[in-house]
Amino acid sequence: QVQLQESGPGLVKPSQTLSLTCTVSGGSISSGGYYWSWIRQPAGKGLEWIGRMYISGSTNYNPSLKSRVTISEDTSKNQFSLKLSSVIAADTAVYYCARSQRRGGYDWYFDLWGRGTLVTVSS
């Protein structure tokens, strides 16, 4: 059974770069047929899609974060990563990694989520 697990610092100083890793177990990110995404959720607020990657190396980002976001993969470790630069307090949130698939010809949906990791931006 495929599982996702986020890891990384829980505290980041303002103006620094937030770095998180998602480790995929039980399946390979190289197998294709899936998008791998990052999603965040500030406390008490809704979900915000940050960006996605496909194993071909292609990436797409939320326009509101695009200038600060990089998503990349490390196939040797079966991981993909998020970097968010120049963070501010408003970037404080629970960050989820998630897998997307499409079934029956429908558009992509998030079928598998990590447990999430809280990142606080504070000095």
Add this chain to the structure above:
Amino acid sequence: QSALTQPPSVSGAPGQRVTISCTGSSSNIGAGYDVHWYQQLPGTVPKLLIYGNSNRLSGVPDRFSGSKSGTSASLAITGLQAEDEADYYCQSYDSSLSGWVFGGGTKLTVL
């Protein structure tokens, strides 16, 4: 402000029926992109409930149903139960943003 608009909250008594709307535009739902629904129980990870507008994930009770028409979609829950109390999110693709979007979420309270 999200590209998909949901009511912040809905409520209903046990056994009743409630609907949660998800209103989009011509660049997302109205463009024909599918809508998916997620349930987030308190303190837990969002969980896929319905995909492709109206398809229940295996194991989801048939009390949950989804529909889509024009620039909007809806999630209906019949026979409300206390365990249905959660936040619900719709999700689709937006061509003007070239990415996925979520609705702002709706908190369902079972009275």
